[in-house]
Amino acid sequence: MHINRPLTLIFLLVAAAGMLLYGSLFHRIVVEVAMQREISIAVPNRAAAEREDWGTQERDGAGTLQAGGAPMQRPSAPPLPDVKMETVTETYVENQQEYEWTIVRETTFGGVARLANGVLKRTYSGKPPALCPS
Amino acid sequence: MGSIPIRLRHFYYPMADSTISKVARRLAGWRAWIQAGFLLMWLDPLMIRMHSVCGPVFHCYSCPLATFACPIGVLANFSALHLFPFLALGTLAFVGALFGSFVCGWACPFGFLQDLAAKVPTPKFALPAWMSCFRYGVLFLLVLAIPYLFGEEHPLFFCRLCPAGALEGAVPHMAQLAVAGQPIVWPTAAKTIVLVLTLLAMFFTWRPWCTLFCPLGAIYGLLNRTSLLVLRFQPSRCGNCERCRNVCLDGREPEQRIDGLRCIRCLECTQCRAVRVETVFSQKNMP
Numbered sequence: 001m002h003i004n005r006p007l008t009l010i011f012l013l014v015a016a017a018g019m020l021l022y023g024s025l026f027h028r029i030v031v032e033v034a035m036q037r038e039i040s041i042a043v044p045n046r047a048a049a050e051r052e053d054w055g056t057q058e059r060d061g062a063g064t065l066q067a068g069g070a071p072m073q074r075p076s077a078p079p080l081p082d083v084k085m086e087t088v089t090e091t092y093v094e095n096q097q098e099y100e101w102t103i104v105r106e107t108t109f110g111g112v113a114r115l116a117n118g119v120l121k122r123t124y125s126g127k128p129p130a131l132c133p134s
Numbered sequence: 135m136g137s138i139p140i141r142l143r144h145f146y147y148p149m150a151d152s153t154i155s156k157v158a159r160r161l162a163g164w165r166a167w168i169q170a171g172f173l174l175m176w177l178d179p180l181m182i183r184m185h186s187v188c189g190p191v192f193h194c195y196s197c198p199l200a201t202f203a204c205p206i207g208v209l210a211n212f213s214a215l216h217l218f219p220f221l222a223l224g225t226l227a228f229v230g231a232l233f234g235s236f237v238c239g240w241a242c243p244f245g246f247l248q249d250l251a252a253k254v255p256t257p258k259f260a261l262p263a264w265m266s267c268f269r270y271g272v273l274f275l276l277v278l279a280i281p282y283l284f285g286e287e288h289p290l291f292f293c294r295l296c297p298a299g300a301l302e303g304a305v306p307h308m309a310q311l312a313v314a315g316q317p318i319v320w321p322t323a324a325k326t327i328v329l330v331l332t333l334l335a336m337f338f339t340w341r342p343w344c345t346l347f348c349p350l351g352a353i354y355g356l357l358n359r360t361s362l363l364v365l366r367f368q369p370s371r372c373g374n375c376e377r378c379r380n381v382c383l384d385g386r387e388p389e390q391r392i393d394g395l396r397c398i399r400c401l402e403c404t405q406c407r408a409v410r411v412e413t414v415f416s417q418k419n420m421p
Binding site: 005006008009012013015016017018019020022023024027029100101102103104105107108110112113114118120 | 185186187188195196203204207208211212214215216217219220221222223224225227228230231232285286357359360361362364414415
């Protein structure tokens with residue numbers, strides 16, 4: 001079979017240029033990335049809750065009578081907030097669109113893996129590994 | 135023609151050599167130096183690891199001194215990820231379309247290593263031509279099919295067997311661990327065996343990895359017929375001196391199979407005036 005070499009060469013060069021252009025500028029790949037963030041959450045104040053129970057018992061008439069029939073006077077406590085704020089680290093998953101050349105670099109150290117459901121997931125968080133796992 | 139001494143026959147034909155042929159013939163003697171120059175390029179002399187860019191040669195990106203990403207590693211990993219590797223294929227198609235397997239003969243560091251090993255004066259054995267088909271099996275199975283079907287964890291994933299990865303990545307890594315006093319992590323048994331066998335074979339046959347198993351050479355060999363630069367044999371200029379056969383590093387018969395799938399375009403055969411380097415657009419009718 002005779003091959004028209006000049007035409008084949010031109011076709012190859014055009015196809016190669018097209019692939020390079022598309023791969024570097026337009027080809028985006030969705031990668032699932034585990035992210036971490038610090039959030040402040042309200043935690044119920046246990047001491048305040050215990051004091052509420054104590055007050056509830058008082059209202060239910062559980063006070064102790066002193067000698068002579070007068071009710072016992074409890075010492076008053078300083079007021080405490082009902083809740084307190086704590087900072088915790090939350091892990092969540094975010095889908096990021098990466099360029100193909102980023103994925104090329106990440107494959108050199110096994111930074112992207114394909115899950116059973118077909119989703120691509122970044123295998124590291126923070127500093128990437130130094131070597132390819134193979 | 136019979137009365138003319140063989141060594142002078144070449145001078146009795148019209149010497150209408152193209153400029154490219156003349157340059158190629160002069161460069162052929164400097165091939166080792168040019169290979170060494172390219173080696174510096176692949177070894178990250180400026181310490182800028184551009185692993186986002188696919189290189190055109192067989193050089194493992196796990197090497198501490200790798201400038202670019204290995205195109206075969208990228209193909210295999212993208213196959214495992216079920217992604218189409220536009221950048222890797224575009225790079226290979228572009229370089230292959232321009233130069234074909236000139237990359238193998240002049241730029242590839244692993245090929246350079248094999249050329250150096252071949253200079254050791256040991257008995258050399260020729261490999262049968264049909265064995266070069268193994269390269270396409272390696273390309274299709276170990277680089278494309280197995281990663282696509284089973285992922286990169288499969289033991290036959292190409293990078294888990296690659297001798298270039300073992301030599302350029304695993305060995306330096308083991309050396310680093312040893313120097314740091316840390317426990318040494320050995321490569322897998324299969325990878326070690328492939329490396330040892332390849333290194334041994336380099337001394338007893340010419341370019342065993344390129345001839346038998348290299349998937350990158352398989353790709354470039356396919357592009358030899360359609361690349362910009364081609365080798366052409368002119369039968370009308372042949373004096374039947376068989377000089378081209380003697381100088382062909384692959385032990386081939388250039389006058390019959392020049393610029394074939396296995397040819398690495400070392401240009402040794404251009405010592406004979408019947409072999410020319412031309413562009414694919416050249417339409418000159420040689421006498």
